[in-house]
Amino acid sequence: MNDVGSLPLSLNPDRLFASDPAQRAIARRLYGEVAHLPIVSPHGHTDPQWFAGNAPFANATELLLIPDHYVFRMLYSQGVRLDELGIARADGSRAAVDPRAAWRTFARHFHLFRGTPSSLWLNHVFHDVFDLRVRLDASTADDYYDRITAALQTAAFRPRALFERFNIEVLATTEGPEETLAHHATIRASGWPGRVITAYRPDAVIDPEHEAFPHALRRFGELTGEDVHSWAGYLNAHRQRRAFFASLGATSTDHGHVSAATADLAPEEARRLFDKVVRGQADAGEAELFRAQMLTEMAAMSVDDGLVMQIHPGVFRNHNRAVFERHGRNMGADIPLPTDYVRALRPLLDRFGDEPRLRLILFTLDESTYSRELAPLAGHYPCLFLGPAWWFHDAPESMWRFREQTLSSAGFYNTVGFNDDTRAFMSIPARHDVARRVDCAVLARLVAEHRLEEDEAAQLVVDLAYHLPKRAYRL
Numbered sequence: 275m276n277d278v279g280s281l282p283l284s285l286n287p288d289r290l291f292a293s294d295p296a297q298r299a300i301a302r303r304l305y306g307e308v309a310h311l312p313i314v315s316p317h318g319h320t321d322p323q324w325f326a327g328n329a330p331f332a333n334a335t336e337l338l339l340i341p342d343h344y345v346f347r348m349l350y351s352q353g354v355r356l357d358e359l360g361i362a363r364a365d366g367s368r369a370a371v372d373p374r375a376a377w378r379t380f381a382r383h384f385h386l387f388r389g390t391p392s393s394l395w396l397n398h399v400f401h402d403v404f405d406l407r408v409r410l411d412a413s414t415a416d417d418y419y420d421r422i423t424a425a426l427q428t429a430a431f432r433p434r435a436l437f438e439r440f441n442i443e444v445l446a447t448t449e450g451p452e453e454t455l456a457h458h459a460t461i462r463a464s465g466w467p468g469r470v471i472t473a474y475r476p477d478a479v480i481d482p483e484h485e486a487f488p489h490a491l492r493r494f495g496e497l498t499g500e501d502v503h504s505w506a507g508y509l510n511a512h513r514q515r516r517a518f519f520a521s522l523g524a525t526s527t528d529h530g531h532v533s534a535a536t537a538d539l540a541p542e543e544a545r546r547l548f549d550k551v552v553r554g555q556a557d558a559g560e561a562e563l564f565r566a567q568m569l570t571e572m573a574a575m576s577v578d579d580g581l582v583m584q585i586h587p588g589v590f591r592n593h594n595r596a597v598f599e600r601h602g603r604n605m606g607a608d609i610p611l612p613t614d615y616v617r618a619l620r621p622l623l624d625r626f627g628d629e630p631r632l633r634l635i636l637f638t639l640d641e642s643t644y645s646r647e648l649a650p651l652a653g654h655y656p657c658l659f660l661g662p663a664w665w666f667h668d669a670p671e672s673m674w675r676f677r678e679q680t681l682s683s684a685g686f687y688n689t690v691g692f693n694d695d696t697r698a699f700m701s702i703p704a705r706h707d708v709a710r711r712v713d714c715a716v717l718a719r720l721v722a723e724h725r726l727e728e729d730e731a732a733q734l735v736v737d738l739a740y741h742l743p744k745r746a747y748r749l
């Protein structure tokens with residue numbers, strides 16, 4: 275695959291380190307401490323079926339394009355329709371698109387990713403996982419497609435073999451309470467030692483405005499045998515499913531609410547609100563109040579069962595109505611919102627803020643809250659920790675901003691290391707590598723400015739890459 279005219283693909287060993295020689299030399303030494311550490315991935319969205327069935331991935335398009343909304347949202351923004359790529363529709367059907375044609379469309383548009391984290395990750399995958407040495411463009415599209423697709427048919431590229439090659443110590447997926455976790459049970463029963471765990475994501479049975487709410491609530495009742503139309507039965511159903519998730523390895527819950535609002539209603543008031551919700555009579559304000567109350571109920575259950583709570587607020591989901599109607603959720607049309615934490619979290623923190631058994635990890639898509647709200651909160655309340663720069667902010671620049679804005683109030687040890695939060699399995703080593711390199715660069719600067727000794731930085735960088743996520747997520 276050395277077509278005349280094709281451009282070389284290389285990964286510079288100093289990428290993401292400072293160009294200043296003193297800082298770069300320190301960053302290189304720090305990176306030597308973490309480059310080969312196992313990957314701890316406590317939050318993500320890979321498909322447990324991959325590891326249960328261990329079937330080969332079908333082709334380059336199914337593996338690298340279809341599951342990755344970071345990629346197809348950029349193509350969509352430049353006029354490529356999701357049907358041209360063969361992205362599934364909401365009803366489960368798919369346009370009849372040759373996967374090779376979809377790949378060519380992707381390759382023709384690959385320049386759109388220049389300078390973005392997607393290009394950092396994808397080029398890392400092409401270079402390190404598939405051994406490709408020329409760049410992806412229209413002229414190399416077919417060679418890429420053939421080489422990747424052929425590799426995927428070999429034993430070394432089966433999901434479990436890749437999991438081992440990527441040196442993943444633990445990988446969390448995310449499931450809803452209405453799901454059976456059959457794939458997780460299969461993985462456990464198979465005798466394969468790979469540690470794939472689940473996380474409890476109850477949005478579909480907590481958010482009355484979620485389009486799946488009525489169906490999910492019905493399944494929730496069927497799976498638990500509880501009367502989920504009564505407040506007490508509904509709460510019992512949560513307790514039961516949380517215990518079941520924990521039995522399949524879950525150590526955390528995750529809550530993707532529009533806002534970080536919490537509430538602490540009197541029990542009778544909460545019951546009355548719930549009755550309105552299940553009768554379909556809650557207005558928008560009552561739906562928000564119910565989600566808010568449920569965060570506090572989830573915190574109460576976490577105090578009992580030890581599941582670490584994550585709140586991922588601040589996204590206007592499915593902003594493009596036509597795309598949502600045609601293709602459903604997670605189509606790259608989610609847009610960040612301004613988010614308040616100080617007032618929003620007060621009801622929950624009034625009740626549980628000093629509770630030593632509660633661990634609550636906060637994320638944001640509103641960077642203005644880091645230095646003003648989140649770092650001071652996490653730098654005070656023992657239960658609060660800061661999740662890493664997330665989603666729209668998992669680029670190197672945003673990771674720098676995260677450290678710069680949180681270090682003074684929260685330090686490093688109120689943060690929880692890195693989450694790849696990805697559906698794109700192949701990109702997991704690339705994403706962790708970027709996070710490790712950025713932390714090395716940040717620490718190298720502190721060392722070069724004599725704000726930190728290099729031996730302290732060498733310990734810190736290992737903590738950030740490995741020990742903090744394990745401790746924060748009780749792994």
Ligand SMILES: [Zn+2]
Nearest residue numbers: 317318319695
């Ligand atoms: Zn996530």
